Amino acid sequence: MPGNAIAELILQYVALKGLVFSKVFLQIIRLYKAVKMKYNNKVMQLILASASPRRRELLSKLPYPFEIIPAEGEEVSSQTEPTEIVKELAAHKAQEVFAVHPDAVVLGCDTVVDFDGQVMGKPRDREDALRMLRALSGNVHFVHTGVCVLSSVGNWLFCDSTEVHFRVLSEEEIVKYVDAGEAYGKAGAYGIQDDSRFVSHIVGDYDNVVGLPSYRIKEILETIYKR
Numbered sequence: 001m002p003g004n005a006i007a008e009l010i011l012q013y014v015a016l017k018g019l020v021f022s023k024v025f026l027q028i029i030r031l032y033k034a035v036k037m038k039y040n041n042k043v044m045q046l047i048l049a050s051a052s053p054r055r056r057e058l059l060s061k062l063p064y065p066f067e068i069i070p071a072e073g074e075e076v077s078s079q080t081e082p083t084e085i086v087k088e089l090a091a092h093k094a095q096e097v098f099a100v101h102p103d104a105v106v107l108g109c110d111t112v113v114d115f116d117g118q119v120m121g122k123p124r125d126r127e128d129a130l131r132m133l134r135a136l137s138g139n140v141h142f143v144h145t146g147v148c149v150l151s152s153v154g155n156w157l158f159c160d161s162t163e164v165h166f167r168v169l170s171e172e173e174i175v176k177y178v179d180a181g182e183a184y185g186k187a188g189a190y191g192i193q194d195d196s197r198f199v200s201h202i203v204g205d206y207d208n209v210v211g212l213p214s215y216r217i218k219e220i221l222e223t224i225y226k227r
Contacts (some may be wrong), residue, residue: 044151044224049097049108054193058212059107064221071096071108082114083159086146091157094148105151105224111211113188115141120188129183130174136188136198138168143187143209147217153224160213162204169198187211 046066048059059066071093077085087110094108113120115135123129142161149156183189192199192209207214 044153045101045104046221047097047101047104047106049093049106052109052211054191054210055109055212058207058210058214059217062214062218062221064225066107069097069101075110082112082117082119082142082144083146083161085119086110086112086144087148087157087159088146090146090148094150098150103152105149105153105221107217108148108150109145109212111143111145111187113141114144115139115188122185122187123183123189126178129178129189132189133169133174133178133183134171136166136190137174138166140165141188145208145211145213147213149217149220149224151224156220158216160205160208160216162202162206162208164192164202164209165200166198167200173198 046064048055048066048068049071050056051068051070056068073092073096075089075092077088079085079088089110090108092108093110094106097108098104098106113132113136120132120135120141123132141164143164144159144161146159147156177183178189182191182194190198192202192206202209205213205215
């Protein structure tokens with residue numbers, strides 16, 4: 001066989017071996033990425049940095065197991081705009097827990113009621129709760145929830161807002177609600193999930209009023225866990 005023909009055969013053989021090697025190599029890389037993603041999903045525990053039973057209930061509806069480690073820092077904001085306040089407070093909560101659990105996915109949230117630019121957080125006492133509900137009665141307000149998600153994959157910080165229309169409440173309704181203990185621990189001294197009769201209608205996400213914009217959280221977690 002002429003030398004040129006032998007050389008050609010050798011080159012074809014090497015090329016074929018190279019092609020096979022390349023395919024095997026690509027398969028190994030794909031397998032490695034799949035195993036790595038599965039491993040990361042396993043170790044990146046989702047943590048809710050909130051003790052709110054309402055947020056816990058909403059988050060439990062998503063297909064992601066999680067544990068609760070509430071942030072314990074003081075809720076103080078340097079911001080003045082309600083939408084910026086909730087974002088800053090949510091970030092503080094998430095950062096506090098993420099500093100201790102850097103391999104986790106940490107979710108921090110904060111919710112306030114915005115009535116004519118006045119921020120209504122959780123009522124301090126009975127008189128504060130009565131004042132809030134009297135002000136909201138028959139009026140329109142906004143519920144802002146700030147969300148911060150921290151992880152090794154990426155970070156997210158945003159505010160979701162819902163417009164809430166209250167019907168006119170009688171003094172008897174307000175006093176009965178407050179004295180039943182339903183007003184405490186809730187921004188604006190009410191929980192839409194407890195007594196929706198206070199609300200005539202809303203414009204926006206219902207879950208956001210409860211305290212967690214579930215649909216946006218779901219999108220973020222799908223990005224992190226690749227589901």
